[in-house]
Amino acid sequence: MKFVIASSVQLMGRTVTKSVEPKLGVSILQHAIAHNVDWQHMCTRGTCARCRCIIEEGAEHLEEPTKAEHARLDPEEIEEGYRLGCQAIVKSSGQITARNKTYF
Ligand code: FES
Structure with missing residues (x-):
């Protein structure tokens, strides 16, 4: 049986994936x-x-990209849904899926 969580943050790290409460x-x-x-x-x-x-789902539940993100990421990356995890603040409840995708 599948347990459905209506509001969660799915975090995909290098080897660990977890769904946690926002x-x-x-x-x-x-x-x-x-x-x-x-x-x-x-x-x-x-x-x-x-x-x-990369925010695969639920970008609307995050605050807008910060100045630091605009300085560090290309405009195309931001458009594609890339964020800096340390700058992307959860602002509302909902389903968010984020996958850590570093450059190297
Ligand atoms: S940019 Fe260094 S930890 Fe987020």
Whole structure:
């Protein structure tokens, strides 16, 4: 039997995937760290891009990209749905799917 969660953040790290409860005002990276998902990161302030991810679902539940993201990501990447996990803040409940996709 499949259990359906109406509002969750699905986090896909390097080897770990988890669906967790969304916490408003908290970044995708903070969700991943709190739930032991192996999400790459270093600076946590929008410069290293290790935490880069693609939002496969639910971008509307995140705050708009920050200045740091506009500085670090190409406009095409932002258009395709890439975000920096440490900058992407959950603003509303719903289904969000984020996959950590670093450059290297
Ligand atoms: S952890 Fe460095 S940009 Fe997010």
